[in-house]
Amino acid sequence: MDIDVVTARVLLPLALPGAYDYAVLDDLDVRPGDFVRVPLGPREVTGVVWDPLPDGVEAKPVDPKKLKAIVSRFDAPPMPDVLRKFVDWVAAYTLSPPGAVLRLAMRVPQALEPAPTITGYRLSGAEPLRATPQRQRVLEMLRETGPQLARPAREIAEMAGVGTSVVSGLVKAGALDVVEMPGERAFIEPDGDLEGPQLSDAQSLAAHDLGAHVGNGFSATLLDGVTGAGKTEVYFEAVATALRQGKQVLVMLPEIALTPQLLKRFETRFGAPPAPWHSDLNQKERRRIWRGVAEGRARVIVGARSALFLPYADLGLIVVDEEHESAFKQEEGVIYNARDMAVARASLGDIPIVLASATPSLETVVNVQRGRYQRLVLPERHGAAELPDVTAIDLRADAPERGRWLSQSLVTAIVDTLEAGNQAMLFLNRRGYAPLTLCRTCGHRFECPNCDAWLVEHRFRKELQCHHCGTRAPTPYKCPECQSENSLAACGPGVERIAEEAAERFPDARLSVLSSDHLHGPAATQEAVGQITRQEVDLIVGTQVVAKGHNFPNLTLVGVVDADLGLTGGDLRAAERTYQLLHQVSGRAGRGEKPGRVILQTYMPHHKVMQALVAGDRDQFLQQEAREREDAGMPPYGRLVSLILSAPELPQATEVARYLARAVPAAEGVRVLGPAPAPIALLRGRHRVRFLIKTTRDFQVQKYVRAWLAQVKLPNAVRLAVDVDPQSFL
Structure with a gap:
């Protein structure tokens, strides 16, 4: 006799291949999206009732007698249909287990319980x-x-x-x-009817265009404006339109360091702060915001990439600020680019998305050229501010003194700036005091025991640190190899070493060092930025933390200590990233009424990046970069997928790599490079071997990789990381 059992598919936030079938008891009513407790082995876990399999897809038959039953359903808003579709889409695109993607959307289990x-x-x-x-x-x-x-x-x-x-x-x-x-603070309703600041004609046209897209289906728009053009105020008008329509808004930022300044600007514009979402929130606040988003009470979210997976009740607009930033790429676990996934989320939800940048990525520019995205241009800075004058100093002709890193031309410019009562900034995108420490006597170099990397000296903390795995050790007084005392030498400059030289050269200047080692969380960043804005600081020494988003009206000089840093290393985007970073940090100068000036110290003044920055010709640089990528069949004109095998012992990783190499499927339009040692062959104690798959743009690479990997079963000790559209090649 057949047993008639009502079943439901439940997806669990675990790295499992798919949803599991569970029995639904008569006294329990569950529907797709409901959060439920289910048994899994000896324990109970929380999952989501998933959608039935599509027509034509048959599940593996299961004996009804062996099915376990759903234990209970949470009294919480169900996961929206569009979020469930988004989870499946991200999993398919990134070749990740759907449960691993679901985990990104279920990081606040406390929010499923009734509010205190x-x-x-x-x-x-x-x-x-x-x-x-x-x-x-x-x-x-x-x-x-x-x-x-x-x-x-x-x-x-x-x-x-x-x-x-x-x-x-x-x-x-x-x-x-x-x-x-x-028992929780209520969300203050932002007012979309409040009048914003007076916009220029170009800003008004762009704002009107963005607002017209809200409520009218999917669209993707690049808001392309020079630094200081007022892009934020322009997309705020689209936010206002969404608020007036009763919709929720997501504004994504690449780093939490940018959050405090945007929160303040938003509160000034709309009379209430948005809800922030980032890793520094405590569990109580995360619970309040997650539940507020699910119930539609949190109307605007300003957050990092993980904010994309919140359960929005009625999302009406997405804004990706600084869309070019590599920080939008999640490099571990589920590997995804939040900018690209945000476009997919907007498409699935049939809502508009705005991508804002002064230095848009080549991928976004090509999408504009292909007609997939619209482009709105703000060619001038807002108000009386003008773009800074950029000059390059050839360090071969104007070399710093031995043991120093600032050329005489840059030193003179800083002196003139400070004497005029203005602020100056020295920029070096390298944390710590020195990237390498060695022994003058025997040549011993301090390496990380877990990675193929040097230990970076942090003199202020008196320790050596690996910036890949976090390994730390006190700075020794003598060489561990030859036991020589006072023989250790710091090689090359980090931001702390530049600060040391600046303090010596400009003893009367009030100096502030801004890097992730000195700024712990948004509050510390907000205080440091406030001190600069209040002109309590004369000279800023910083890393990329200060390169974007900040507005310092009295800052008139930016000196880039090593403009060539980042141009080497085999990264196909090295030139593009260097241009973007230097353009962004240059944009900090002259944002007020006083004219700005930028000095680039370089050994390669004729490099295309330096030439474009000095000439102020971004589009010419992008055209040249695009030609080189297209000729090589590289993204965005071709596709790449990186496969990295890692294991505690090198022979384990090498053996599996050989099996994979023998199983490479033959297909037209695809080329598999490797296996070869990854550029960082040892990372966090694991040996790494890499394959790189290169295909034409229209090739179905996910299908190809899925079929390839299905032929090899990985040993438990070996891990495989699949990176579709890699940004980093380390």
């Missing part, structure tokens, strides 16, 4: 029999500030200037009612 409540009090309408002066103050305060508004006892006491015992007395006297109220 606290006890509050409000006026009952009755007068106490004994009205003391203190009681009278409480009653008058509540009448003036909202008689039906419930507040905790401590808040009432503080507002009235009395003790909590007075509040308790009023409750006993019947003058205050006891009510249960939400």
Whole structure:
């Protein structure tokens, strides 16, 4: 006799190949999107009821007697249909297990439980029999500030200037009612009807165009404006349109260091702060925001790439600020580019997306040329500000003194700037004091024991650190190899070494060092930026933390200590990234009424990057870069997929790589390079071997890789990382 069992597919946030079938008991009503508890082996886990298999796809038959039943359903908003589709899409594109992608959307399990409540009090309408002066103050305060508004006892006491015992007395006297109220802060509603700042004609046209897309289906628009052109104020107008339509908005930033400044600008524009979403939030705040997003109470989210996987109740607009930034690429776990996934999310949700940048990526520029994206241009800085004058100093002709890193021309420019009462910035995109420490006596170099990398000296902390795996060790007093004392030499400059030289050369200048080693979290960044804005700092020494997003009105000089850094190393995007970074940091100069100046120290003044920066000809650089990529069949004119095998022992990784190499499927339009040692062959104690798949643009590379990998079973000790459209080649 057949057993008629109602089943449901449940996807678990684990690296499993797909959803599992579970029985649904008669007393439980579940639908796709519901969060449920299910048994998995000896434990219970939380998962999501997933959609039925598409027509024509048959599941592997399971004996109904062997099916385990769903234990319970959470009283929480179900995961929206579009988010479930997005999870499946990301999994298919990145060749990741769907459960691993689901985990990105389920990082706040506490949010599935009912919201905590606290006890509050409000006026009952009755007068106490004994009205003391203190009681009278409480009653008058509540009448003036909202008689039906419930507040905790401590808040009432503080507002009235009395003790909590007075509040308790009023409750006993019947003058205050006891009510249960939400235990979390409410979200303040941003006002889309508030009038923004006066826009220029070009800004107004762009803002009108962006606003017209909101509520009218999917579109992708590149907002291409020079640094200081007011791109934020322009896309704020699209945000205002979405708010007026009752929609939610996501604004994505590449780094949390940029969050405080945007939060403040948003609050000024819309009368309420948006909800931030980044790794520095505590669990209580993450729970509040996740639930607020799911219930539609959090209207605007400003966040890092993980904000893309929040369960928006009614998302109406996505903005990707600084869309060119490599920080949007997640390099571990599920490997994805949040900018590209944001475009996919907008398409699945049938909503507009805005990609904003002064230095758009070549991929985005080509999508504009192919007609996939619209382009709006802001060619001039807002107001009286003008773009800075950029010059290159040939270090072969104007070399710094021995043991120093600033040329005389740059030193003179800083002196002139400081004497004029303006601020200057020295930029070097290298953390720490020195990238290499060696022994003068025996030549010993300090290497990371877990990675193919040098240990970077951090003199302020008196330690050596690996910037790949985080290994740290105290800086020794003598060489561990030959035991020589006072023989250790720092080779090359880091930002701390530049700060040391700057402090020596400009002793009267108030100096501030800005790098991720000195700024721990958004609050620290906000304070440092505030000091610069208030002109409490004369000379800034910083890494890429200061290169983008910040507005320092009194900063008139930017000196790039090593403009060539980043142009080598075999990265196909090396020139593009260097141009973007130097253009962005150059854009910090002259954003106020005073003209700005940028000095690039370089050994390659004739390199196409330096020539483009000095000439201010970005488009010419992009055209040249595009020709070179197209001739080589490289992205965005071709496709790449990186496969990296890693194992604790090199023979393990090498053996599996040989098996994979023998199983490479033959196909037209594809070329498999490798296996070969990865550029960083040892990382975090694991030996790494890489394949690189190069195909034509229209080749179905995911299908090809999936069929290839299905032929080889990996040993437990060997891991495989698949990176579709790699950004990093280390």
